[in-house]
Structure formats: C-alpha cells, structure tokens
Amino acid sequence: MSSKQVNGLMKGAAILSATTLIVKILSAVYRIPFQNMVGDVGFYVFQQVYPIYGLAVTLALSGLPIFISRVVAEQSSSEAQIGTIKRLFRILLMGSIIIFGTLEIGAPGMANAMGDERLAPIIRITSWLFLLVPFLATSRGYYQGRLEMRPTANSQLVEQVVRVSLILIGAYVATSQNWSVYKMGSVVMLSAPLAGLAAALLLWKKFWPVMLNRTSPEIGIPTRQLLKRLLTEGIVLTLIAAMLVLFQLVDSFTIIRALQSHGLNKEAAKSVKGIYDRAQPLVQLGMVFSVALSTALLPGLVSAIKGKRMVEFQRLSHLFQKLSFALSTTITVVMIAVLPEMNRFLFSDSKLNVTISFYLLNIWLASMILMRNSLLQSMNKNRITTISLIVGITVKLLLNSVAVGYFGILGASLVTNLGLVVVLFLMSLDLVAKFFNFSASGIRFLGKLLVSNLGMLVMIFLVKMVAHHLCGDVSFSRLQALGVLVLGVGLGSVTFGLVIYKSRLLTLKELMSIPYVSNWIKKRRN
Structure with a gap:
C-alpha cells in the first residue's frame, strides 16, 4: 500500500471515528429535552421500545458492517467482492423479512410481556427499520471493506440528524396538541424508519450500480459458507456492539410487572421506570x-x-x-x-x-x-x-x-x-x-x-x-x-x-x- 493510500485510509478512519462520536453524543443529548417535553411516563413509553430500535441500529451501523467489511476485504478481485456482497444482501434480506414479520405478528404478545399492551403499535412501527438493515449494512460494509469510510460517515450523520429532528418535532407537536403518550410514542418512533430510509437513499445513490453489475454466480464466497460465518462472526460482533442495549431490553420486559409485585400500581410503575431511564x-x-x-x-x-x-x-x-x-x-x-x-x-x-x-x-x-x-x-x-x-x-x-x-x-x-x-x-x-x-x-x-x-x-x-x-x-x-x-x-x-x-x-x-x-x-x- 502506497503512502498516499495509507494517508487516505487514516484520514477516512479519522472522519468515521469523529462522526461516530458526534452520533453518540447526539443520541445521548436529545433525550434530555425530549424527556422535558413528554415527562416521565412519556419517556417510559419511548424507552420501553428503544432497545428494539437499538438492536436494529447495531445491526445496520456497527455489527454487520464490520463483519461485511472483513469479508469484502478478503476477496482478491472486484468481481469477487461484488458477487459476495450480492449473496450477503440476499441472506440479510431474508433474515430481515423474518424479523419484521415476527415483530409485526408478535407485537401484541411482546407488549403484553412488557406489561403494557398499548405498546404494540409502537413496536410495529419500529419493526419497519429492520427491513432497511440489509440496504444499510451491505452498502456500509462494502465501502468500508474497500477502505472508503466517507459513505458510512455521511450516512450515519444524516440518519441521526433526521431522526433527532423528527423526534423533537414530534414531541413538541404531541405536547402542544395534548396527545396521549402512546400516540406520541408512535409518532416519534416513526422517525427511526424514516431516518433509516434517508440514510439508505444516500448510500444507494452510489451503491446501486454495484448491485446491478453483472458477475458470474460462481465468483466470491459460496452462500452456505457466508451464512455460517454470518451466524458466528457476525453475531459475535453484533453482541459486543449491543451489550448495553441487551441489558436495557431485559429491563423493558421485566421491570413493570416486577414493580407491580413490589406494591406499585401500573401508572406509578410507568412513572418510576421513566425516571429510572x-x-x-x-x-x-x-x-x-x-x-x-x-x-x-x-x-x-x-x-x-x-x-x-x-x-x-x-x-x-x-x-x-x-x-x-x-x-x-x-x-x-x-x-x-x-x-x-x-x-x-x-x-x-x-x-x-x-x-x-x-x-x-x-x-x-x-x-x-x-x-x-x-x-x-x-x-x-x-x-x-x-x-x-x-x-x-x-x-x-x-x-x-x-x-x-x-x-x-x-x-x-x-x-x-x-x-x-x-x-x-x-x-x-x-x-x-x-x-x-x-x-x-x-x-x-x-x-x-x-x-x-x-x-x-x-x-x-x-x-x-x-x-x-x-x-x-x-x-x-x-x-x-x-x-x-x-x-x-x-x-x-x-x-x-x-x-x-x-x-x-x-x-x-x-x-x-x-x-x-x-x-x-x-x-x-x-
């Protein structure tokens, strides 16, 4: 690798690192004015479903793109990279449809398991983000595997800015119109798939010709081998990236009923969970x-x-x-x-x-x-x-x-x-x-x-x-x-x-x- 390539790689890595930090800061900071607008119970509604969104983002932003970038970087030719990425896209698309269908059908049961059946519509809205995971993860992973960090960095920033803006606007409208906290939750969670769509459109404007490229079906890693690696290496990277989100998911499914067994009524339990969050x-x-x-x-x-x-x-x-x-x-x-x-x-x-x-x-x-x-x-x-x-x-x-x-x-x-x-x-x-x-x-x-x-x-x-x-x-x-x-x-x-x-x-x-x-x-x- 030439010194010019190394310099470009380091510059791209620095841009991606800086963007990731900005995204993380935005992700933490916006929840403070949001809580101030919607109150403890409104914050509870948002945070109950947030871990599901967090898992989708982890798949699309860090866990899967890192895995895909490694697989792409291993290929000896551009044709092999394209052939491999197409197979990965098909595998991920099938997986995301299964997850989406499971969440859509299972939303009432999940909401009931969380101790609040009125969360079901919000879970269904959040589930749409999983359909965008293949589009986001494959394009980001492909460019990172080719040492191009700017597309991922730009899409991260666009996605977070759009999402945070829509959440705060939705919270303001919900508060001024005296909507219920559950209607508010549905509106602000709609920001997740909309922001994901904005990021996907930005990425695929450049990535679409790659997917249309004609390659021999034999070139690249076979589907069975890719699936095996995805279920081992890909899951490992996703678990690492989603650690705190998984702990929060356990809280979403256990705290409300446990607080009621502790002696609180349902409304008091919601408020306490919102303060805890x-x-x-x-x-x-x-x-x-x-x-x-x-x-x-x-x-x-x-x-x-x-x-x-x-x-x-x-x-x-x-x-x-x-x-x-x-x-x-x-x-x-x-x-x-x-x-x-x-x-x-x-x-x-x-x-x-x-x-x-x-x-x-x-x-x-x-x-x-x-x-x-x-x-x-x-x-x-x-x-x-x-x-x-x-x-x-x-x-x-x-x-x-x-x-x-x-x-x-x-x-x-x-x-x-x-x-x-x-x-x-x-x-x-x-x-x-x-x-x-x-x-x-x-x-x-x-x-x-x-x-x-x-x-x-x-x-x-x-x-x-x-x-x-x-x-x-x-x-x-x-x-x-x-x-x-x-x-x-x-x-x-x-x-x-x-x-x-x-x-x-x-x-x-x-x-x-x-x-x-x-x-x-x-x-x-x-």
Missing part, C-alpha cells in the same frame, strides 16, 4: 471518552500484533489499561458526586438519585469491558467476549424480576451492575496473566489516581456546601443547580489536573503514545 443518556455521555480512546488506540494494537511487535503491543496495552481505568473512574466519580444537581438541572427534579447513582457505575464497568474487548479483538479472540456477554445477560434475565420485586427499582440497577461484573470477570480471565500490571509501579499509579480523585471530590463538596449555606434548606432551582455543576466540576477538574500533573500520573513517553496528544506536545515543545 434517565440514567441511560447519562451513561452514554459518560462513555464518550472511553469510546474515543478505544477508537484511537485499537488500530495501533492490531497493527502491532499483526506485525508481531510484541514489545510495542505490551506497551500499548498497558497504556490503554491505565488511560481507560483513569478516565472511566474519574468520570464515574464526578457524575455520581454531582448527580443531585445534574438530575435537577437536566430533568427538573432529583428523584431516584440513589438508584441512578448505582446505574452510573455502568460507565466504569462498560468502559472496562470495552477496553478488554479491544485487547481480545486485537488478538482475534471474540469467542471469549461472546460467552461472557451471554452469561452476564443470563444473570440479568434470571435475577432482575426477583431483585426489583424485593428492592424496588434499585434492584434493576444492582442486577445490571452484577451482570456487567460477571462479563468483566469472565473476559479478564484470559488477560490477567498477560497484560495486567500488579507491580509496584501499578500500585503507585492507583495511589496517585486515588489522591487525584479525592482532591477533586473535596473541591466539589466544598462548592456544594457553600451553595447550600447560601441558599439555606431550599432546594436548588434549575439555574442554581447549573451554577453548582459548573463551579463544582470546573474547580474539581482544575484540582484533579494539578494533582495528576504534580504526581506525574502518566509519563512523557506514555503521553507521546496517545494519538493527537502527542501532536499537541510536539507543537508545545517546538
């Missing part, structure tokens, strides 16, 4: 940096292991662990420390602070799982991740109703944490001996990180104490809560930064290994 966009926001870190460092890990540069791989893996641990720990600590004020500012009240605080531990747990998955993925060990996820989700499924029935909604947070702990533990078994550093330097690192976080926490709580003293016993207004957030997080971050700078939490050599940070350091030194 506030935690999900907060977790998404908290994980943005972890996703960015994994995206930035994974290519270096893969390159090192493919080139059999094991010393470099060991160095990058240790750096990856340190950065992931430090970032996720600090973000989790900060968000839990300021949760009462954040809850009030974003959602107008401070309900279920304890439950949401426990749920925010997902930031640390999921970030650690993401880091370990990147290490395993770089070594082509996806089966360990799959088994770990299946076991963790099974734990969630078996214990969720019991825990909620006994502890109330707090039980759902606790069991989600337990399921993720199981996943993390099982994924770590194969990595501990190879990559985890229990040396004196590792212990010093943990000590420095602990002191840094304690200093930050002290500053945050000092700001909160002063604010409470000035305001008396009256609850903060949203504006006052914002002031406490800005001052607390701002001064706490400065304190944290000073401590890690003075303690040299990361060495100069480690900082120089981080993409973008190394460029900034070089410019400063020049």
Whole structure:
C-alpha cells in the first residue's frame, strides 16, 4: 500500500471515528429535552421500545458492517467482492423479512410481556427499520471493506440528524396538541424508519450500480459458507456492539410487572421506570471518552500484533489499561458526586438519585469491558467476549424480576451492575496473566489516581456546601443547580489536573503514545 493510500485510509478512519462520536453524543443529548417535553411516563413509553430500535441500529451501523467489511476485504478481485456482497444482501434480506414479520405478528404478545399492551403499535412501527438493515449494512460494509469510510460517515450523520429532528418535532407537536403518550410514542418512533430510509437513499445513490453489475454466480464466497460465518462472526460482533442495549431490553420486559409485585400500581410503575431511564443518556455521555480512546488506540494494537511487535503491543496495552481505568473512574466519580444537581438541572427534579447513582457505575464497568474487548479483538479472540456477554445477560434475565420485586427499582440497577461484573470477570480471565500490571509501579499509579480523585471530590463538596449555606434548606432551582455543576466540576477538574500533573500520573513517553496528544506536545515543545 502506497503512502498516499495509507494517508487516505487514516484520514477516512479519522472522519468515521469523529462522526461516530458526534452520533453518540447526539443520541445521548436529545433525550434530555425530549424527556422535558413528554415527562416521565412519556419517556417510559419511548424507552420501553428503544432497545428494539437499538438492536436494529447495531445491526445496520456497527455489527454487520464490520463483519461485511472483513469479508469484502478478503476477496482478491472486484468481481469477487461484488458477487459476495450480492449473496450477503440476499441472506440479510431474508433474515430481515423474518424479523419484521415476527415483530409485526408478535407485537401484541411482546407488549403484553412488557406489561403494557398499548405498546404494540409502537413496536410495529419500529419493526419497519429492520427491513432497511440489509440496504444499510451491505452498502456500509462494502465501502468500508474497500477502505472508503466517507459513505458510512455521511450516512450515519444524516440518519441521526433526521431522526433527532423528527423526534423533537414530534414531541413538541404531541405536547402542544395534548396527545396521549402512546400516540406520541408512535409518532416519534416513526422517525427511526424514516431516518433509516434517508440514510439508505444516500448510500444507494452510489451503491446501486454495484448491485446491478453483472458477475458470474460462481465468483466470491459460496452462500452456505457466508451464512455460517454470518451466524458466528457476525453475531459475535453484533453482541459486543449491543451489550448495553441487551441489558436495557431485559429491563423493558421485566421491570413493570416486577414493580407491580413490589406494591406499585401500573401508572406509578410507568412513572418510576421513566425516571429510572434517565440514567441511560447519562451513561452514554459518560462513555464518550472511553469510546474515543478505544477508537484511537485499537488500530495501533492490531497493527502491532499483526506485525508481531510484541514489545510495542505490551506497551500499548498497558497504556490503554491505565488511560481507560483513569478516565472511566474519574468520570464515574464526578457524575455520581454531582448527580443531585445534574438530575435537577437536566430533568427538573432529583428523584431516584440513589438508584441512578448505582446505574452510573455502568460507565466504569462498560468502559472496562470495552477496553478488554479491544485487547481480545486485537488478538482475534471474540469467542471469549461472546460467552461472557451471554452469561452476564443470563444473570440479568434470571435475577432482575426477583431483585426489583424485593428492592424496588434499585434492584434493576444492582442486577445490571452484577451482570456487567460477571462479563468483566469472565473476559479478564484470559488477560490477567498477560497484560495486567500488579507491580509496584501499578500500585503507585492507583495511589496517585486515588489522591487525584479525592482532591477533586473535596473541591466539589466544598462548592456544594457553600451553595447550600447560601441558599439555606431550599432546594436548588434549575439555574442554581447549573451554577453548582459548573463551579463544582470546573474547580474539581482544575484540582484533579494539578494533582495528576504534580504526581506525574502518566509519563512523557506514555503521553507521546496517545494519538493527537502527542501532536499537541510536539507543537508545545517546538
């Protein structure tokens, strides 16, 4: 590969990474004004069906395109790529029709299993997105396999902007017209297939000639072999990408009935579930940096292991662990420390602070799982991740109703944490001996990180104490809560930064290994 091709590849990967982060931020942020417009019960209606949408998006955006791109890249000629992609499209089209039909027919049963039969029409509307999965996944995977990242990046951005715009417009109209929350849910969920259609039209404007290209039916990977790989490699990648969505899906099917067994009536259970669901966009926001870190460092890990540069791989893996641990720990600590004020500012009240605080531990747990998955993925060990996820989700499924029935909604947070702990533990078994550093330097690192976080926490709580003293016993207004957030997080971050700078939490050599940070350091030194 020429230097010009390498430069083009890196530029395309950077564009795709940046777009993915923008999409994730949009996906988390829009739910805050949406909840403010539709209220807790309206948010509950949306979030109950959201995991079904999330699975379709995972198939169309990350899981299947990554698998397809690998298959396309393996082919020795353009004709073989086209022949293979056509077969994959037919397989996926058949699969998507089966899923669509199952959801359309089974929507009443699924809604009843969720404890709310009025969700059936919303499930049916969401199911239409699955019909677009073959069009989105094959075109994205084809271009990524040919190292063309712009089509995927552009389609991601168009899809998310269209969807978020339609959701917020729909919520505004529903609120102004006093529609029921279920009618509102049907209208805003219509945004999913419409946004998917917009993205598909954008992609297929260029991709259509590829599908019309005449190729010999024998060229490329045979259908049976493709189906086998799809059901193994493709499912593995999809499970990894859909981890938190699958945990949310278990909540959708278990929480409402479990809350009723705990003593709440149906309407109260809906409201409590809606408040509990506030935690999900907060977790998404908290994980943005972890996703960015994994995206930035994974290519270096893969390159090192493919080139059999094991010393470099060991160095990058240790750096990856340190950065992931430090970032996720600090973000989790900060968000839990300021949760009462954040809850009030974003959602107008401070309900279920304890439950949401426990749920925010997902930031640390999921970030650690993401880091370990990147290490395993770089070594082509996806089966360990799959088994770990299946076991963790099974734990969630078996214990969720019991825990909620006994502890109330707090039980759902606790069991989600337990399921993720199981996943993390099982994924770590194969990595501990190879990559985890229990040396004196590792212990010093943990000590420095602990002191840094304690200093930050002290500053945050000092700001909160002063604010409470000035305001008396009256609850903060949203504006006052914002002031406490800005001052607390701002001064706490400065304190944290000073401590890690003075303690040299990361060495100069480690900082120089981080993409973008190394460029900034070089410019400063020049």
